[in-house]
Amino acid sequence: MTSQAADAPALTPAVGDDPASTPAVGDDPGEPPAAGLYVHVPFCRHRCGYCDFAVTTAHDPEQRAAYVDAVRRRLDDLAAGGLAAMAATTGFGSVFVGGGTPSRLAGEQLAALLDAVRAAVPVAGDAEVSVEANPEDVDASLAQALAGAGVTRVSLGVQSFDGDVLALLDRRHDPEDVPGAVAALRGAGIEQINVDLIYGTPGETEASWRHTVAAALGLQPDHVSGYALTLSPGTPYWRAVTLGQQPAPDDDVAAERMDALAEQLAAAGYERYEVSNWARPGARCRHNLATWRGGDYLGVGPGAHSHWQEKPTIGPTEKTPVNRPTTTAAAGTRSARPSGWQLPGCWPTTASGCACRRRGWP
Numbered sequence: 353m354t355s356q357a358a359d360a361p362a363l364t365p366a367v368g369d370d371p372a373s374t375p376a377v378g379d380d381p382g383e384p385p386a387a388g389l390y391v392h393v394p395f396c397r398h399r400c401g402y403c404d405f406a407v408t409t410a411h412d413p414e415q416r417a418a419y420v421d422a423v424r425r426r427l428d429d430l431a432a433g434g435l436a437a438m439a440a441t442t443g444f445g446s447v448f449v450g451g452g453t454p455s456r457l458a459g460e461q462l463a464a465l466l467d468a469v470r471a472a473v474p475v476a477g478d479a480e481v482s483v484e485a486n487p488e489d490v491d492a493s494l495a496q497a498l499a500g501a502g503v504t505r506v507s508l509g510v511q512s513f514d515g516d517v518l519a520l521l522d523r524r525h526d527p528e529d530v531p532g533a534v535a536a537l538r539g540a541g542i543e544q545i546n547v548d549l550i551y552g553t554p555g556e557t558e559a560s561w562r563h564t565v566a567a568a569l570g571l572q573p574d575h576v577s578g579y580a581l582t583l584s585p586g587t588p589y590w591r592a593v594t595l596g597q598q599p600a601p602d603d604d605v606a607a608e609r610m611d612a613l614a615e616q617l618a619a620a621g622y623e624r625y626e627v628s629n630w631a632r633p634g635a636r637c638r639h640n641l642a643t644w645r646g647g648d649y650l651g652v653g654p655g656a657h658s659h660w661q662e663k664p665t666i667g668p669t670e671k672t673p674v675n676r677p678t679t680t681a682a683a684g685t686r687s688a689r690p691s692g693w694q695l696p697g698c699w700p701t702t703a704s705g706c707a708c709r710r711r712g713w714p
């Protein structure tokens with residue numbers, strides 16, 4: 353997700369400015385970033401009150417299987433249209449399966465999806481392969497399936513370790529679910545774990561937030577993303593605020609929480625390499641780095657978009673050529689127009705219909 357917070361104070365240096373930091377592969381700003389592939393999985397068990405991502409809660413096992421097939425066909429189309437040749441020099445350096453909630457797919461479906469990716473397009477042997485997961489979905493079986501499918505990095509949507517805050521956010525997991533999920537992922541041999549946190553939820557206290565950060569650090573994640581709660585029009589939370597039933601997030605409080613997060617993470621040895629992202633040395637997310645540096649990325653799925661510069665149009669059936677650079681910053685960003693992707697009749701991403709039309713897109 354793109355950053356939600358205001359510009360960071362000069363607590364930590366910008367990307368690549370810190371000579372003491374250990375660059376990861378592909379982490380050198382002078383090095384052209386390898387192309388990234390983003391695959392969107394739009395399924396969620398339930399829509400969290402604050403979230404306006406392109407997701408659907410109306411799905412059954414057959415639809416999920418059909419979706420994996422649709423992604424495979426789409427990748428095959430792209431490969432047939434010349435994508436494989438274009439990325440053939442080095443192959444894709446990262447694959448990011450984001451959501452929605454990819455962990456709503458069965459382990460074998462995620463493995464099939466990643467097999468389809470590798471069969472259709474060249475993926476570098478040392479590629480970073482990330483999958484987003486919700487803590488309540490992760491058990492030993494899913495973790496092993498992910499590791500077996502070559503997943504190197506799992507991003508867990510933890511958000512908070514305060515049960516009251518999770519309830520306010522309308523999440524479906526308990527803080528107690530998280531250590532088991534992390535242990536299952538580590539036990540299966542997943543190399544890198546990110547935790548997503550949200551701060552500034554009305555009702556969250558400074559002590560609660562500091563506890564959340566400390567509990568996250570207790571799990572020794574390789575990477576932490578911290579986002580200010582964003583009030584997104586059309587969400588249940590936004591409606592409650594509009595009707596005066598809930599307070600809006602307070603910018604000053606959010607800034608204080610971000611400072612506290614930065615302070616705790618710096619003290620624990622994490623490097624801040626983007627407004628909302630911290631990593632242990634060597635554990636920066638390559639996919640995000642390439643995106644932020646304006647590299648090429650290809651998005652597949654109804655909530656994805658692409659940034660593919662100065663290259664021939666890919667595929668004979670593109671409605672929106674993927675060679676048109678977009679100004680949107682990140683794959684999977686919440687406001688991105690789905691580009692180069694249409695399921696027949698457009699995918700009904702929400703109960704209120706197609707997300708493109710709701711946003712006024714043609």
Ligand SMILES: C[S@@+](CC[C@H](N)C(=O)[O-])C[C@H]1O[C@@H](n2cnc3c(N)ncnc32)[C@H](O)[C@@H]1O
Nearest residue numbers: 353402403451452453484509548579580581582
């Ligand atoms: C693609 S989303 C969700 C991944 C996964 N389904 C989950 O919920 O954990 C990635 C992250 O965006 C963040 N996010 C989504 N909506 C947000 C909002 N309105 N304000 C702040 N952060 C948000 C959450 O931290 C979430 O983990």
Ligand code: SF4
Nearest residue numbers: 396399400403451452
């Ligand atoms: S925050 Fe994650 S689980 Fe919740 S609705 Fe959004 S994508 Fe789905």
